[in-house]
Amino acid sequence: MAPAPIDPRIVDVAPPRKDSLGLPGPTRERLEKAGIDLSSGYPYRPSRPLYIDDVYNIRNFDRSHVDPGTRADPEKKALLSAAKEVFDLTRHIGTEIVGLQLKDLTDQQKDELGLLIAERSVVFFRDQDISPQQQKELGKWFGEIEIHPQVPQVPGVAGVSVIWPELQATENPASFRRPGGSSRWHTDLVHERQPAGVTHLHNDTVPTVGGDTLWASGYSAYEKLSPLFRQFIDGKTAIYRSAHPYLDRKNPEAGPKYVEREHPIVRVHPATGWKALWVNRAMTSRIVGLDKAESDVILGYLFDVYEKNPDIQVRFKWSPRTSALWDNRITIHNASWDYEGSQPRHGTRVTSLAEKPVFDPNASTRREKLGLLGQEEIQELISVKELGLK
Numbered sequence: 001m002a003p004a005p006i007d008p009r010i011v012d013v014a015p016p017r018k019d020s021l022g023l024p025g026p027t028r029e030r031l032e033k034a035g036i037d038l039s040s041g042y043p044y045r046p047s048r049p050l051y052i053d054d055v056y057n058i059r060n061f062d063r064s065h066v067d068p069g070t071r072a073d074p075e076k077k078a079l080l081s082a083a084k085e086v087f088d089l090t091r092h093i094g095t096e097i098v099g100l101q102l103k104d105l106t107d108q109q110k111d112e113l114g115l116l117i118a119e120r121s122v123v124f125f126r127d128q129d130i131s132p133q134q135q136k137e138l139g140k141w142f143g144e145i146e147i148h149p150q151v152p153q154v155p156g157v158a159g160v161s162v163i164w165p166e167l168q169a170t171e172n173p174a175s176f177r178r179p180g181g182s183s184r185w186h187t188d189l190v191h192e193r194q195p196a197g198v199t200h201l202h203n204d205t206v207p208t209v210g211g212d213t214l215w216a217s218g219y220s221a222y223e224k225l226s227p228l229f230r231q232f233i234d235g236k237t238a239i240y241r242s243a244h245p246y247l248d249r250k251n252p253e254a255g256p257k258y259v260e261r262e263h264p265i266v267r268v269h270p271a272t273g274w275k276a277l278w279v280n281r282a283m284t285s286r287i288v289g290l291d292k293a294e295s296d297v298i299l300g301y302l303f304d305v306y307e308k309n310p311d312i313q314v315r316f317k318w319s320p321r322t323s324a325l326w327d328n329r330i331t332i333h334n335a336s337w338d339y340e341g342s343q344p345r346h347g348t349r350v351t352s353l354a355e356k357p358v359f360d361p362n363a364s365t366r367r368e369k370l371g372l373l374g375q376e377e378i379q380e381l382i383s384v385k386e387l388g389l390k
């Protein structure tokens, strides 16, 4: 008897992962055996046109968001004492935890992980045994799961996106000189009313060399600015643009348009209370109230501060079955395309939406709160306060 045909809709569904999403090699093979033509991109993409209300319907209202980090024991003992090893990858950003399985964390440990991500911006766990379903369950702890209308989802597990860069490159050409896509500094879902909080990317397969991801700290980018310049940008807002275009149902003939949203450019994280610069070159288009030329100069400078200071960045080398959990409220990230799709790289991603971005003029910076300020910085702060009194 001939073997039963493989149903491409279920090929990636059932846990455990080795039987579900599996490795991209086998996934690709299985899809091809099922007669699915991969040359034109993902087989899991919705085939109907996408409208602006696909974004708005489910998200354009006030959802209450209580950040798990606000409930956590500040010392994070339940999480940290259960780990075999915990080490920082750089001074300002990035921590790796060894000896814990994300799928087995207790509620208390999940709250503490929320706080650790808020403090360290990105936290890594290698050798994870986690199915797409378990990844989604964990994501719910950090906020409402976003179901991306345009990014392919694991069939049957809405809210778990498939990240498969070399297949994506068949749709949107990527080259060494123009890597595009996620291979540029950005942060996720800025066009939402309540944008992304924690994103959890689990890469089950990675190239032997290359395909690193970089993150830069928004707390530290803000602290790189002079106190006087911080006063200028504090409380200003900008227009943030979606990564993908959508059709207007009332006027579809006008063609797809990007969704725009106004948010503060400096925001305060609810769990740490620290201020962070929150702009990114790919999606922040202009500062409200300034002339375009002024906005271009200032935004260009702010992007540079974030992108050009290696001391506030971490560059992570993946191994198979590694999870990275980062906080989009306080970081930008960039996936290196140095491997140019020459080897498989494949994973699943869950993003939890957080609060509507808030600015609080009375909040402090990370360095102030942690007592890390140098003499020169203290002096600068004093002189700015004096200027304010005049």
Ligand SMILES: O=C(O)CCC(=O)C(=O)O
Binding pocket: 163, 182, 188, 199, 201, 212, 213, 333, 334, 335, 336, 349
């Ligand atoms: O593939 C990566 O390393 C990151 C991709 C990305 O930008 C994302 O998942 O938001």
Ligand SMILES: [Fe+2]
Binding pocket: 182, 186, 187, 188, 333
């Ligand atoms: Fe991203």
